[in-house]
Amino acid sequence: MKIVKSLILVLALSLTANMAAQSEKDKKVMADAVKAKEALLEAQSGLQKFFDNSAGYVIFPNVGKGGFIIGGASGNGVVYEGNQVVGMAGLKKLNVGLQAGGQAIIEVIFFETHVDLNRFKEGKFQFAAETSAVALKSGIAFNAKYKEGVAVFALPKAGLMADASVGGQKFSYKPIIM
Incomplete structure (x- = not known):
C-alpha cells in the first residue's frame, strides 16, 4: 500500500512540475x-x-x-x-525553393x-501556398484588407531573407483555462 501511495505522490508531483514549466x-x-x-502599433498605427x-x-x-x-x-x-487571451498557438513551416538567409x-x-x-481554433486553418504577409516597413497597413477572412502582417526584427511568404504555415492551438 505504501508503494502505491508513493507512486501516486511521485506522479502527482511530476505532473505539477510539468504544468508549472509549461505555464x-x-x-x-x-x-x-x-x-x-x-512594436507593431509603433511601426504602423493603422493596425x-x-x-x-x-x-x-x-x-x-x-x-x-x-x-x-x-x-x-x-x-x-x-x-x-x-482582447482577451483564450489560448496558445504554435506555427511550423517547411518549404523547398529559392530562398537564402535567416x-x-x-x-x-x-x-x-x-x-x-x-x-483556427479547431485546427482547420492553413494558409494557401501563395499567401504573403504585408510587411509593415512598407507602411500600407492603412489600406490593407481581409482576404478570405484573414489579414496577415509581419514586422522584421532582425536578419535578412528574400521570402515574405506565409503560405504553407501550419498551426496548432491549445486553449487556456483562466
Whole structure:
C-alpha cells in the first residue's frame, strides 16, 4: 500500500512540475506578445483598426525563419478573442525553393469573423501556398484588407531573407483555462 501511495505522490508531483514549466513558458510568450503588439502599433498605427474590429487575432512575437534552398519557420504565439487571451498557438513551416538567409519576425494574424477564428481554433486553418504577409516597413497597413477572412502582417526584427511568404504555415492551438 505504501508503494502505491508513493507512486501516486511521485506522479502527482511530476505532473505539477510539468504544468508549472509549461505555464512559465506560456507566461513568457504572453509577455513577449504584449511587447510585440506595442512594436507593431509603433511601426504602423493603422493596425489599431484591426486590433479594435477583428473577431480575434494571434500574435507570434518571435518567428524564426531560415533556409538555403530548404527552409523552415517556427514560433509560439498567443490567441486573443476580443482582447482577451483564450489560448496558445504554435506555427511550423517547411518549404523547398529559392530562398537564402535567416530572419526573426513578429507575425500577427487577424480573423475577420468568429467563424474564421473558430476555424483556427479547431485546427482547420492553413494558409494557401501563395499567401504573403504585408510587411509593415512598407507602411500600407492603412489600406490593407481581409482576404478570405484573414489579414496577415509581419514586422522584421532582425536578419535578412528574400521570402515574405506565409503560405504553407501550419498551426496548432491549445486553449487556456483562466
